[in-house]
Amino acid sequence: RKEVEQDPGPFNVPEGATVAFNCTYSNSASQSFFWYRQDCRKEPKLLMSVYSSGNEDGRFTAQLNRASQYISLLIRDSKLSDSATYLCVSRDAGGTSYGKLTFGQGTILTVHP
Amino acid sequence: ETGVTQSPTHLIKTRGQQVTLRCSSQSGHNTVSWYQQALGQGPQFIFQYYREEENGRGNFPPRFSGLQFPNYSSELNVNALELDDSALYLCASSLAGRPETQYFGPGTRLLVL
Numbered sequence: 210r211k212e213v214e215q216d217p218g219p220f221n222v223p224e225g226a227t228v229a230f231n232c233t234y235s236n237s238a239s240q241s242f243f244w245y246r247q248d249c250r251k252e253p254k255l256l257m258s259v260y261s262s263g264n265e266d267g268r269f270t271a272q273l274n275r276a277s278q279y280i281s282l283l284i285r286d287s288k289l290s291d292s293a294t295y296l297c298v299s300r301d302a303g304g305t306s307y308g309k310l311t312f313g314q315g316t317i318l319t320v321h322p
Numbered sequence: 323e324t325g326v327t328q329s330p331t332h333l334i335k336t337r338g339q340q341v342t343l344r345c346s347s348q349s350g351h352n353t354v355s356w357y358q359q360a361l362g363q364g365p366q367f368i369f370q371y372y373r374e375e376e377n378g379r380g381n382f383p384p385r386f387s388g389l390q391f392p393n394y395s396s397e398l399n400v401n402a403l404e405l406d407d408s409a410l411y412l413c414a415s416s417l418a419g420r421p422e423t424q425y426f427g428p429g430t431r432l433l434v435l
């Protein structure tokens with residue numbers, strides 16, 4: 210079983226739609242969680258951190274449920290520019306893997322006119 | 323831009339050869355991590371360096387090795403290349419006290435024939 214698992218997608222939605230991505234993690238010692246965005250043939254870029262209290266950044270809302278080891282990302286009012294691969298990421302708590310990021314396989318989102 | 327640079331951008335090698343990839347960290351960042359991203363997958367942690375010492379390693383064989391220099395630039399060396407080593411190799415730099423914020427370089431695309 211992979212440490213971080215995501216909906217495989219791909220998601221193909223019209224502009225203005227709301228889309229939700231789900232992710233589960235297996236390492237209960239994971240300390241921090243993030244969503245990264247990766248455009249085609251580019252490097253991953255941090256989209257937002259994920260907190261248990263939930264956090265929102267404009268049209269993006271992320272949520273963490275530590276009890277069920279579940280992470281989500283909600284995108285409202287999708288734009289064409291949101292088309293990318295979205296990567297669910299956890300960070301180890303410490304020890305020899307301090308700072309190690311564990312990525313899910315990514316979910317491809319295509320927003321069409 | 324993240325301020326992290328990598329060279330070369332693309333590279334073609336044959337099985338059995340050796341390769342050295344280079345990364346220049348963002349100014350002031352003393353921790354560097356290397357990741358391998360195969361096509362259609364999320365990045366996988368190879369190892370991390372802090373103050374010129376390996377500070378954590380993922381599930382990669384010893385033929386993957388690295389160096390970090392006093393100016394915090396870094397190298398990834400891969401010996402005895404295999405076809406499955408074909409991937410995008412990413413480096414990410416961060417401050418030691420801020421591992422949650424990692425800045426990725428644009429990557430080096432390696433093709434092994």
